[in-house]
Amino acid sequence: xxxxxxxxxxxxxxxxxxxxxxxxxxxxxxxxxxxxxxxxxxxxxxxxxxxxxxxxxxxxxxxxxxxxxxxxxxxxxxxxxxxxxxxxxxxxxxxxxxxxxxxxxxxxxxxxxxxxxxxxxxxxxxxxxxxxxxxxxxxxxxxxxxxxxxxxxxxxxxxxxxxxxxxxxxxxxxxxxxxxxxxxxxxxxxxxxxxxxxxxxxxxxxxxxxxxxxxxxxxxxxxxxxxxxxxxxxxxxxxxxxxxxxxxxxxxxxxxxxxxxxxxxxxxxxxxxxxxxxxxxxxxxxxxxxxxxxxxxxxxxxxxxxxxxxxxxxxxxxxxxxxxxxxxxxxxxxxxxxxxxxxxxxxxxxxxxxxxxxxxxxxxxxxxxxxxxxxxxxxxxxxxxxxxxxxxxxxxxxxxxxxxxxxxxxxxxxxxxxxxxxxxxxxxxxxxxxxxxxxxxxxxxxxxxxxxxxxxxxxxxxxxxxxxxxxxxxxxxxxxxxxxxxxxxxxxxxxxxxxxxxxxxxxxxxxxxxxxxxxxxxxxxxxxxxxxxxxxxxxxxxxxxxxxxxxxxxxxxxxxxxxxxxxxxxxxxxxxxxxxxxxxxxxxxxxxxxxxxxxxxxxxxxxxxxxxxxxxxxxxxxxxxxxxxxxxxxxxxxxxxxxxxxxxxxxxxxxxxxxxxxxxxxxx
Ligand SMILES: *[C@@H]1O[C@H](CO)[C@@H](O)[C@H](O)[C@H]1NC(C)=O
Ligand SMILES: *[C@@H]1O[C@H](CO)[C@@H](O)[C@H](O)[C@H]1NC(C)=O
Ligand SMILES: *[C@@H]1O[C@H](CO)[C@@H](O)[C@H](O)[C@H]1NC(C)=O
Ligand SMILES: [Cu+2]
Numbered sequence: 172x173x174x175x176x177x178x179x180x181x182x183x184x185x186x187x188x189x190x191x192x193x194x195x196x197x198x199x200x201x202x203x204x205x206x207x208x209x210x211x212x213x214x215x216x217x218x219x220x221x222x223x224x225x226x227x228x229x230x231x232x233x234x235x236x237x238x239x240x241x242x243x244x245x246x247x248x249x250x251x252x253x254x255x256x257x258x259x260x261x262x263x264x265x266x267x268x269x270x271x272x273x274x275x276x277x278x279x280x281x282x283x284x285x286x287x288x289x290x291x292x293x294x295x296x297x298x299x300x301x302x303x304x305x306x307x308x309x310x311x312x313x314x315x316x317x318x319x320x321x322x323x324x325x326x327x328x329x330x331x332x333x334x335x336x337x338x339x340x341x342x343x344x345x346x347x348x349x350x351x352x353x354x355x356x357x358x359x360x361x362x363x364x365x366x367x368x369x370x371x372x373x374x375x376x377x378x379x380x381x382x383x384x385x386x387x388x389x390x391x392x393x394x395x396x397x398x399x400x401x402x403x404x405x406x407x408x409x410x411x412x413x414x415x416x417x418x419x420x421x422x423x424x425x426x427x428x429x430x431x432x433x434x435x436x437x438x439x440x441x442x443x444x445x446x447x448x449x450x451x452x453x454x455x456x457x458x459x460x461x462x463x464x465x466x467x468x469x470x471x472x473x474x475x476x477x478x479x480x481x482x483x484x485x486x487x488x489x490x491x492x493x494x495x496x497x498x499x500x501x502x503x504x505x506x507x508x509x510x511x512x513x514x515x516x517x518x519x520x521x522x523x524x525x526x527x528x529x530x531x532x533x534x535x536x537x538x539x540x541x542x543x544x545x546x547x548x549x550x551x552x553x554x555x556x557x558x559x560x561x562x563x564x565x566x567x568x569x570x571x572x573x574x575x576x577x578x579x580x581x582x583x584x585x586x587x588x589x590x591x592x593x594x595x596x597x598x599x600x601x602x603x604x605x606x607x608x609x610x611x612x613x614x615x616x617x618x619x620x621x622x623x624x625x626x627x628x629x630x631x632x633x634x635x636x637x638x639x640x641x642x643x644x645x646x647x648x649x650x651x652x653x654x655x656x657x658x659x660x661x662x663x664x665x666x667x668x669x670x671x672x673x674x675x676x677x678x679x680x681x682x683x684x685x686x687x688x689x690x691x692x693x694x695x696x697x698x699x700x701x702x703x704x705x706x707x708x709x710x711x712x713x714x715x716x717x718x719x720x721x722x723x724x725x726x727x728x729x730x731x732x733x734x735x736x737x738x739x740x741x742x743x744x745x746x747x748x749x750x751x752x753x754x755x756x757x758x759x760x761x762x763x764x765x766x767x768x769x770x771x772x773x774x775x776x777x778x779x780x781x782x783x784x785x786x787x788x789x790x791x792x793x794x795x796x797x798x799x800x801x802x803x804x805x806x807x808x809x810x811x812x813x814x815x816x817x818x819x820x821x822x823x824x825x826x827x828x829x830x831x832x833x834x835x836x837x838x839x
Pocket of ligand 4: 726727797798799802803807
């Protein structure tokens with residue numbers, strides 16, 4: 172039995188702690204990357220900046236160091252090195268030459284077209300989306316982040332990677348590491364130990380919305396995908412990265428302007444960093460993102476909701492259905508739909524069957540919720556190559572409403588959790604996990620039940636100007652702080668994961684005798700470092716609850732370090748209140764699906780709730796937060812501290828440190 176056979180035979184059971192520990196021993200991850208020596212000649216492992224083409228992917232040259240490859244049974248893991256420079260940049264820069272009039276120039280190296288609107292942006296190696304990481308399970312990923320942004324720090328989160336054994340590489344500033352200062356380089360170094368369509372983004376300030384995000388795909392040999400028989404190709408060129416986009420840098424909307432009611436909504440979307448924008452009756456003419464296929468194949472598309480604002484999107488491809496096979500890196504029993512809603516931070520893998528001829532076809536991304544009023548949408552192109560149709564010009568712009576939808580239209584992940592088979596909506600709670608679900612999740616009550624009620628705290632002018640609380644100005648002009656259990660999260664002055672002794676005890680929110688973290692006695696709203704302690708190995712059930720009046724805001728919550736089982740979700744009513752649910756919570760196992768699926772990001776229905784469950788077997792400080800960027804920056808977040816400090820491996824020697832500087836005042 173080869174190393175890989177051994178490794179892969181454990182794959183199905185990998186969710187179990189024992190198997191994970193075994194894997195970690197093989198990969199040295201339980202003892203941290205410190206024990207894995209760094210190769211001297213790292214440049215020999217440097218990866219190309221651009222996505223590779225299908226020939227290079229399918230037929231790698233002998234001895235190639237390129238990590239984007241088909242993952243083959245028995246193959247040795249690789250080292251994948253990336254050198255990234257982060258800087259201020261602009262769309263339609265000099266690199267774009269005569270673009271958009273000269274379309275060829277729009278594809279020049281370092282030309283960022285975005286939606287054709289000129290603005291200042293932030294980039295990694297002058298690309299949007301930022302360069303892709305595409306590796307096989309077990310590969311070692313090493314990324315040097317060179318911060319070349321004057322006056323700005325950065326920190327990058329690898330969204331979907333569990334970082335077990337490399338907890339200090341999770342990239343949450345002042346929780347797992349210090350922010351990376353201007354003119355310094357930080358080396359991320361971790362193993363790709365969980366498969367799937369992930370992505371990465373800056374977790375520092377609002378940088379993600381200005382361009383600092385990209386693809387991160389961890390593939391496995393097809394034999395180990397329970398849906399592997401449903402597709403023929405899984406190619407680097409078949410990623411659909413959807414981002415939302417503004418005309419002004421993101422900071423301009425934080426806290427938001429009162430007079431012009433600027434709010435924080437998206438002005439447009441990008442598909443693989445491209446598209447057009449409409450202002451009044453005029454449109455820019457930059458090229459659309461394009462996916463090329465051949466007729467008669469089944470392609471795996473990896474779709475990423477690289478969104479930041481409160482507008483989810485609905486993805487539809489004209490003339491084609493989408494066979495959903497995975498979400499957030501976890502397989503689901505296949506479900507065929509016409510559209511998928513994506514919220515900030517979610518990913519979906521679908522099989523596209525190219526049964527049509529003709530075309531080209533539109534890929535339509537419609538903005539939902541508050542983006543419906545402004546009819547914000549974006550188009551991409553699905554082109555069949557090798558046929559005359561591939562040469563045909565694009566059909567007319569179908570506008571926000573798009574093309575006619577089929578009868579018995581089916582949509583995955585509907586807003587407001589309106590999940591009824593038959594009337595078209597299919598929710599995450601109704602999907603079926605093709606892998607076995609452990610007994611302690613499906614059959615037993617949890618060790619810990621914790622209620623997290625999130626929402627907003629209105630700040631009246633007096634409260635606002637008598638303090639320096641963080642706030643946002645909503646499109647209606649309200650000044651709001653964002654909260655979980657009435658607490659607005661603020662970061663400590665040093666990361667508790669790597670510098671626990673440098674965090675003063677009084678910055679943490681107080682914990683009650685009943686183990687609940689609350690505002691200090693007598694306060695119904697406060698700002699503090701909200702950390703919830705969880706014993707290592709316990710089965711945790713969280714009620715994520717939104718008691719606010721029903722609206723079109725479905726807040727997507729993302730948990731770092733884990734995937735969780737999606738047990739139940741729904742909306743409250745007069746007969747079914749939060750209080751009634753909490754009362755009943757510890758009394759029976761709450762599972763809608765016969766085999767609940769795993770996700771790491773889930774939209775909680777407005778005026779409703781979700782029950783999620785996971786085994787806390789990954790020690791560390793794990794951020795749990797609303798993935799709407801302006802909500803997390805104004806406090807809608809908590810940190811789960813799993814296990815003790817001694818359970819977490821020590822960071823590499825010389826790991827950067829930081830903290831407040833207030834020298835002693837000398838009395839004379
Ligand atoms: C577009 O620009 C390139 C130079 O970047 C030039 O070679 C080419 O002729 C131009 N195409 C047209 C149609 O003007
Ligand atoms: C949160 O605040 C609301 C009112 O602002 C209050 O009714 C509620 O009891 C508070 N919850 C907690 C857990 O303190
Ligand atoms: C979701 O619910 C809100 C509040 O009832 C409503 O305004 C909105 O239209 C609903 N959205 C959809 C797509 O049904
Ligand atoms: Cu939110």
